[in-house]
Amino acid sequence: MFKYKRPNASKGIPGFLLDLCVLVLGIYMALWMENKVQTWKDADRQDDYLYRLSVDLETDQFLLENTLKNLTEKLGKIESGIGTIQSSKVMSPENADDLVMQLSMQVMNYYFFEPEDFTFMSMRESGDFKLIKSEQIKVSLLKLHRKYDYLAMLQTNYKQGLDDEFIPMWVRNVDFMSEETSAGELIDNTLFRNMLIFVFNETTIRVKTVEQVNTAIVELQGLLEEELAD
Numbered sequence: 001m002f003k004y005k006r007p008n009a010s011k012g013i014p015g016f017l018l019d020l021c022v023l024v025l026g027i028y029m030a031l032w033m034e035n036k037v038q039t040w041k042d043a044d045r046q047d048d049y050l051y052r053l054s055v056d057l058e059t060d061q062f063l064l065e066n067t068l069k070n071l072t073e074k075l076g077k078i079e080s081g082i083g084t085i086q087s088s089k090v091m092s093p094e095n096a097d098d099l100v101m102q103l104s105m106q107v108m109n110y111y112f113f114e115p116e117d118f119t120f121m122s123m124r125e126s127g128d129f130k131l132i133k134s135e136q137i138k139v140s141l142l143k144l145h146r147k148y149d150y151l152a153m154l155q156t157n158y159k160q161g162l163d164d165e166f167i168p169m170w171v172r173n174v175d176f177m178s179e180e181t182s183a184g185e186l187i188d189n190t191l192f193r194n195m196l197i198f199v200f201n202e203t204t205i206r207v208k209t210v211e212q213v214n215t216a217i218v219e220l221q222g223l224l225e226e227e228l229a230d
Helices: 009-087 093-109 119-126 135-173 188-230
Strands: none
Touching: 009 119, 009 188, 093 135, 093 188, 119 188, 135 188
16 A cells, blocks of 8 residues: 655755756756757858858959940040040031941940849848858948949939930930931030030049949958858
């Protein structure tokens, strides 16, 4: 027959403390493991973001190289055209027609750059930007996108200048069906000449900005490669 025995107080308290220690240790180990697993997941997500950023930057470099090539060629043609206008006191209607058409086509070739920034924007909007451990990479990313914003502003200003002044003037003086121009008027038109100077100055600034952006990308790519290699 079962008989109830009162617990021995001298043995019960140490046993209780031991059980409590085991329980606390178990909770601590569970929390530690949970944090460790989360750290591994965050590290994997960071590496994924860094890789995707690297791929985006490779695309940006390719686009920037083409943009720089086109802008440099455009700048040379605009500069040559301005020199021809300044040095020619008298120009035949045919030559004036050709020069106005060539210069106007260059003016209206925007050659704008649009960055591949989906990964960066996704990180910022989701709050995952904090997953990047390297402060140097964070700072470089933010500086690069400020340069992107500045270049976008330059492009907007350029387009605005053409929309407000050059294109309306062009439409009033060109018969698009016959491709005939009022060249004798445009070649001596103050607005036309001033717009050429505007285009030359704006394109010069954009060329320098694109070069700076490309340099920033190269530096950031180096940081990403180092981080991914660790």
